[in-house]
Amino acid sequence: MNKTILVVGVILGLTAVILGAFGAHGLEKLVSKENVETFSTGVTYQMYHALLLLFLGSTNFITSSSKKAIFYLIIGGVLLFSGSIYSLATNELTAFDFKKIAFLTPIGGSLLIFGWILLGIRIFRQRD
DSSP: OHHHHHHHHHHHHHHHHHHHHHHHHTGGGTSOHHHHHHHHHHHHHHHHHHHHHHHHHHOSSSOHHHHHHHHHHHHHHHHHHHHHHHHHHTGGGSSSOGGGGTTHHHHHHHHHHHHHHHHHHHHHHOOO
């Protein structure tokens, strides 16, 4: 499981850099400045959670079952939170109205919060 977590962390980090570059250099010509900033928020949260996964996959401080639960919460959260933000920020470029699925953003954010809470609980309960 550690290798999977690390690989996904690397993939999320890599795509965050690519999307960040696209947002800074390509998207600014296509959407409003406000939407570029919104897009950047999705990139930032994706990168934060890529780093969290790199930590999670590297530590032996947390049990395998807890890592698995945290991993799935973070992956689901990033996909729903950052993914919906990317979609909303580029909404004017597509025929589909992503505002209809804007409810996914807070669900994704909640999954990220629960992932951090579970991580905190597992660290707090860990015996030295």
